[in-house]
Amino acid sequence: MSTEVIEIVKWKSKPGVLDRDVVEAAAALVPDLQAVGGFISKTLYSGGGEWVDVYHWETVADAERSNERMAQKTSLLKLLSLVQPETVSISVLSQA
Secondary structure (H helix, E strand, O other): OOOOEEEEEEEEEOOOOOHHHHHHHHHOOHHHHHHHOOEEEEEEEEEOOEEEEEEEEOOHHHHHHHHHHHOOOHHHHHHHOOEOHHHOEEEEEEOO
């Protein structure tokens, strides 16, 4: 029996950042995420400069390790350049 694990990442974009730039930067993460292990999929949501990215992982450990493994990837650094760092929150949840 598999347990679904989601990682919810919330943030606000910096003032003046275009939505399309965030969407493109978030989409560019996928190839790197596929290489870190355990990644299943992700979906991006937005509203009024607020963003929520929901990632699906095979295990909690995969989700937790992904942050370290992605830390120096160009794709993540590009997305982070569009984000207000103090607004970032990350939660990892498993199916009850």
